[in-house]
Amino acid sequence: MSDDPDRVWPTGLTIAESEDLHRQLIDGTRVFGAISIVAHILTAAFTPWLG
Numbered sequence: 387m388s389d390d391p392d393r394v395w396p397t398g399l400t401i402a403e404s405e406d407l408h409r410q411l412i413d414g415t416r417v418f419g420a421i422s423i424v425a426h427i428l429t430a431a432f433t434p435w436l437g
Contacts, residue, residue: 392400399407 394401394404397404
């Protein structure tokens with residue numbers, strides 16, 4: 387990796403690649419969060435021992 391100045395240690399990714407990966411990670415976290423919120427709401431709504 388030392389021969390390519392565009393790649394960053396320790397990942398070996400370029401700045402653009404790392405920004406793209408970070409964007410995808412954030413989007414995936416948002417989707418996971420939305421699904422988990424819906425699941426918690428449905429669980430609270432349909433749990434028989436809370437009502």
